[in-house]
Amino acid sequence: MATASANPLVKTLLERYRKMTLDEMLRVIGERQPRRHLYDLVPSYPMRGGKGLRPGLCIGTCRAFGGDAASPLGSAVAIELFHNAFLVHDDVEDGSEFRRGLPTMHVEHGVAIAVNVGDAMNVLSIGPLMDNRDVLGPELAWKIIVEIEHMVRQSVEGQALELGWVRDNDCELTTDDYLRMTLKKTCWYTCIHPCRIGGIIGSRGEVNPDVFNRFGYYMGAAFQIQDDVLNLVGDVEKYGKEIGGDIREGKRTLMLIHLLRECRPAEKKRMRAFLATPREDRIDSDVAWIYELMAKYGSIEYARKTARHLAGAALHEFFIAYGSLPESDDKSFIHDIVFYMIEREL
Amino acid sequence: MATASANPLVKTLLERYRKMTLDEMLRVIGERQPRRHLYDLVPSYPMRGGKGLRPGLCIGTCRAFGGDAASPLGSAVAIELFHNAFLVHDDVEDGSEFRRGLPTMHVEHGVAIAVNVGDAMNVLSIGPLMDNRDVLGPELAWKIIVEIEHMVRQSVEGQALELGWVRDNDCELTTDDYLRMTLKKTCWYTCIHPCRIGGIIGSRGEVNPDVFNRFGYYMGAAFQIQDDVLNLVGDVEKYGKEIGGDIREGKRTLMLIHLLRECRPAEKKRMRAFLATPREDRIDSDVAWIYELMAKYGSIEYARKTARHLAGAALHEFFIAYGSLPESDDKSFIHDIVFYMIEREL
Numbered sequence: 177m178a179t180a181s182a183n184p185l186v187k188t189l190l191e192r193y194r195k196m197t198l199d200e201m202l203r204v205i206g207e208r209q210p211r212r213h214l215y216d217l218v219p220s221y222p223m224r225g226g227k228g229l230r231p232g233l234c235i236g237t238c239r240a241f242g243g244d245a246a247s248p249l250g251s252a253v254a255i256e257l258f259h260n261a262f263l264v265h266d267d268v269e270d271g272s273e274f275r276r277g278l279p280t281m282h283v284e285h286g287v288a289i290a291v292n293v294g295d296a297m298n299v300l301s302i303g304p305l306m307d308n309r310d311v312l313g314p315e316l317a318w319k320i321i322v323e324i325e326h327m328v329r330q331s332v333e334g335q336a337l338e339l340g341w342v343r344d345n346d347c348e349l350t351t352d353d354y355l356r357m358t359l360k361k362t363c364w365y366t367c368i369h370p371c372r373i374g375g376i377i378g379s380r381g382e383v384n385p386d387v388f389n390r391f392g393y394y395m396g397a398a399f400q401i402q403d404d405v406l407n408l409v410g411d412v413e414k415y416g417k418e419i420g421g422d423i424r425e426g427k428r429t430l431m432l433i434h435l436l437r438e439c440r441p442a443e444k445k446r447m448r449a450f451l452a453t454p455r456e457d458r459i460d461s462d463v464a465w466i467y468e469l470m471a472k473y474g475s476i477e478y479a480r481k482t483a484r485h486l487a488g489a490a491l492h493e494f495f496i497a498y499g500s501l502p503e504s505d506d507k508s509f510i511h512d513i514v515f516y517m518i519e520r521e522l
Numbered sequence: 523m524a525t526a527s528a529n530p531l532v533k534t535l536l537e538r539y540r541k542m543t544l545d546e547m548l549r550v551i552g553e554r555q556p557r558r559h560l561y562d563l564v565p566s567y568p569m570r571g572g573k574g575l576r577p578g579l580c581i582g583t584c585r586a587f588g589g590d591a592a593s594p595l596g597s598a599v600a601i602e603l604f605h606n607a608f609l610v611h612d613d614v615e616d617g618s619e620f621r622r623g624l625p626t627m628h629v630e631h632g633v634a635i636a637v638n639v640g641d642a643m644n645v646l647s648i649g650p651l652m653d654n655r656d657v658l659g660p661e662l663a664w665k666i667i668v669e670i671e672h673m674v675r676q677s678v679e680g681q682a683l684e685l686g687w688v689r690d691n692d693c694e695l696t697t698d699d700y701l702r703m704t705l706k707k708t709c710w711y712t713c714i715h716p717c718r719i720g721g722i723i724g725s726r727g728e729v730n731p732d733v734f735n736r737f738g739y740y741m742g743a744a745f746q747i748q749d750d751v752l753n754l755v756g757d758v759e760k761y762g763k764e765i766g767g768d769i770r771e772g773k774r775t776l777m778l779i780h781l782l783r784e785c786r787p788a789e790k791k792r793m794r795a796f797l798a799t800p801r802e803d804r805i806d807s808d809v810a811w812i813y814e815l816m817a818k819y820g821s822i823e824y825a826r827k828t829a830r831h832l833a834g835a836a837l838h839e840f841f842i843a844y845g846s847l848p849e850s851d852d853k854s855f856i857h858d859i860v861f862y863m864i865e866r867e868l
Contacts, residue, residue: 213689214682265641269634288615288685291637292678295611298644299674306671314660321667325652328645332638336560339634343559 186516189509193235194228196245197252204253204303217285217293218300221260224276227520229399230255232513233370237388239506240498241378247311248377250304251320255370258328261297262335262365264290269339270425271455298328316381320373323385327369334361341428347448349433351482355397357428363396371497371510387497394490399517401483404429405476408467410521423463426451430482431475435466438473480518487518532862535855539581540574542591543598550599550649563631563639564646567606570622573866575745576601578859579716583734585852586844587724593657594723596650597666601716604674607643608681608711610636615685616771617801644674662727666719669731673715680707687774693794695779697828701743703774709742717843717856733843740836745863747829750775751822754813756867769809772797776828777821781812784819826864833864 201222208215231252238248266272267280268290274280282290305324308317337357341349371392372385407422408431422429436444447469450462470476491514501507547568554561577598584594612618613626614636620626628636651670654663683703687695717738718731753768754777768775782790793815796808816822837860847853 208679210679210682210686212682213686214679265637269637286689287633289682289689291611291615292681292685295644296675296678296682298641299671299678302667302671302674306668309664314664318655318660321648322652325645325648328648329642332642332645333554333556333560335638336556336558336635336642339638340556340559343632343635 183512183516185505185509186512189236189505190228190232190513193231193245193252194226196235196249197228197231197256198222200249200304201253201256204257204300213285213289214293214296217281217289218257218297220281220293221263221275222256224278226276227522229513230259230366230370233367233392233510234374236506236509236513237371237374237498238378239374240501240504240510241375241383243374243378243380248374250307250311251324251373251377252370253304254301254324255327255365255373257297257301258324258331259365261294261301262331264294264297266335268294269335270427272421272425312377316377319376319381323369323373323376327365330360330364334358334364337361338428342426345426345448345452346428347436347444347451349428349436351430351433354428354430354433358397358400359393362400363393366392366399367396368392375497391490391493391497394486394493395514395517398483398486398490398514401430401479401486402518402520404431405479405483406520406522408470408476420463420467423466424458425455426458430479431470432466434475434478435470435473438475439469443469483518487514490514490517529858529862531851531855532858535582535851536574536578536859536862539577539591539598540572542581542595543574543577543602544568546595546650547599547602550603550646559631559635560639560642563627563635564603564643566627566639567609567621568602570624572622573868575859576605576712576716579713579738579856580720582852582855582859583717583720583844584724585720586847586850586856587721587729589720589724589726594720596654596657597670597719597723598716599650600647600670601673601711601719603643603647604670604677605711607640607647608677610640610643612681614640615681616773618767618771658723662723665722665727669715669719669722673711676706676710680704680710683707684774688772691772691794691797692774693782693790693797695774695782697776697779700774700776700779704743704746705739708746709739712738712745713742714738721843737836737839737843740832740839741860741863744829744832744836744860747776747825747832748864748866750777751825751829752866752868754816754822766809766813769812770804771801772804776825777816778812780821780824781816781819784821785815789815829864833860836860836863 202219205215205218234248234252234255235245239245263275264281267275268282268287272280273283280290281293285293301324305317305321308320312320334357338361368389371388375383375388376385404422408420423432436447439447447466450458450466494511494514498507498510548565551561551564580594580598580601581591585591609621610627613621614628614633618626619629626636627639631639647670651663651667654666658666680703684707714735717734721729721734722731750768754766769778782793785793793812796804796812840857840860844853844856
């Protein structure tokens with residue numbers, strides 16, 4: 177098999193469904209006013225590219241289950257709008273400077289306007305969910321709203337866990353803590369619900385959506401770990417964010433959690449002091465020192481290995497959730513995305 | 523007639539419906555996890571008191587139209603959660619330090635957690651709207667979702683206008699600009715939609731909710747102007763926010779807009795320079811100078827007069843929207859709230 181990043185099917189369908197969803201999002205934004213400081217900024221993050229993972233999983237799953245690409249489009253737009261709202265607020269919360277190679281929303285337009293644009297994206301996502309009533313009928317439309325409510329709630333709960341760890345300077349976390357947080361913060365909205373919603377629509381409500389839960393959890397956790405690894409070792413031009421930014425932020429990545437567990441007491445003490453320092457006072461040489469410690473203690477290799485194991489488990493779950501479906505490009509696409517999650521370089 | 527602040531009916535019913543809504547909100551929050559940094563903070567603003575205007579208008583209108591107090595309760599909780607989410611984010615956006623006499627959420631818990639708590643309040647508001655399906659039936663439940671979507675969208679659009687004026691240092695605004703912004707930012711969610719939703723539920727979908735639009739607009743604008751006047755001249759202990767904070771923020775209140783229009787060119791030039799200064803560099807003596815100018819040019823009196831005219835127009839609209847209903851405490855309560863809007867001192 178070709179590696180995922182070179183896999184033309186993954187590349188083609190991710191791009192096709194991303195583009196369809198973006199076009200529909202622009203249609204939803206339409207001619208709304210005011211443009212300045214609001215609706216002109218809503219497409220800013222979505223237009224910067226991105227992988228299109230969520231629309232890909234949603235539309236691909238719908239098609240694999242016998243549906244068409246149009247019927248989940250409104251739901252895919254809602255997920256993408258929520259995702260980008262989450263990114264805009266996340267960048268404010270983390271004080272991040274770059275997103276997809278360009279300045280973050282709050283760096284460009286100020287915190288006030290960024291927070292409000294994120295709020296606007298959240299409310300805009302309700303429109304397509306209401307339109308689902310005509311597209312899918314009232315019963316399915318309602319089911320999708322139930323999915324979205326759960327999705328958003330899990331994300332803010334996961335975000336609270338992660339922000340809380342930084343604020344409390346928690347240095348005693350385990351891999352299990354990390355996975356539990358990632359399930360909530362990332363997996364539900366990035367993988368599980370896009371698949372569930374695609375499956376519900378594609379099967380016209382016939383499939384039990386719980387069949388996607390483990391698949392999406394393993395895949396989403398692999399995705400998040402790979403994301404954090406790329407933040408550490410990636411090429412800044414390809415990745416589009418500050419490399420090493422997570423260390424400076426004190427983000428509790430799997431690498432940091434591993435390192436805090438494996439390093440010597442004196443090293444842990446110094447790390448704890450670094451993490452207790454106000455963020456703007458953390459210095460480059462300390463960031464570099466922690467990076468070197470991560471290499472020394474095999475933390476990055478541990479994270480990569482964990483991601484590979486999770487991807488293996490996801491593959492197993494793929495056959496449970498999708499295995500009995502007739503062969504199709506979309507079925508292969510979903511299968512191959514599992515590899516893409518851990519092989520991608522951006 | 524007794525003045526509104528001493529009006530026992532207004533006081534009693536505002537407090538009763540506020541309390542009912544708060545109790546139901548606490549039930550909705552329930553035992554959700556994580557408590558720390560998230561659900562423990564969700565009731566923080568609602569528990570600080572507040573006037574309970576929105577639940578009052580919603581439940582009072584429902585009862586005036588023949589409904590009971592329980593059936594609109596979920597919707598009132600959704601409105602209150604949205605309202606408090608808006609306050610938390612608004613305080614971040616304006617850099618405000620006090621809310622209802624206590625430090626704002628971001629001052630106490632940091633910007634990151636405050637933004638996320640606001641997001642959590644927004645998603646929590648969806649639950650009661652979904653429960654409406656059992657309480658009100660699918661048709662009415664759907665109608666309420668349509669109302670809420672419009673309500674939230676108008677608020678973020680109004681917020682974008684106001685934030686944009688500050689960011690662009692717009693010094694050429696008119697009373698009409700102010701009223702248009704206030705309709706969007708305040709009136710829809712504070713008055714119009716609470717009444718519309720109460721009317722829809724109370725009449726079981728029979729009333730045309732557009733009948734509340736002018737009533738809620740006039741009343742909401744009077745309310746907002748009174749709020750801004752209290753920020754200028756109120757008693758800090760009663761009001762619970764920094765007095766004069768709006769001037770320091772550069773908020774485009776009706777008083778500031780009036781002053782910029784009426785003052786002499788040299789004064790306008792100095793004000794424009796003050797408003798162009800980064801907020802943290804604005805000095806107390808300049809704030810005091812602008813306050814004195816407002817007194818000199820009658821800007822505060824102009825705002826008070828405008829609020830009174832708007833309240834008069836609201837009273838006229840009250841009789842169109844509620845006049846044909848049988849007499850009841852709730853009908854009188856809604857009537858008397860109009861006076862409360864401009865006579866209240868906090």
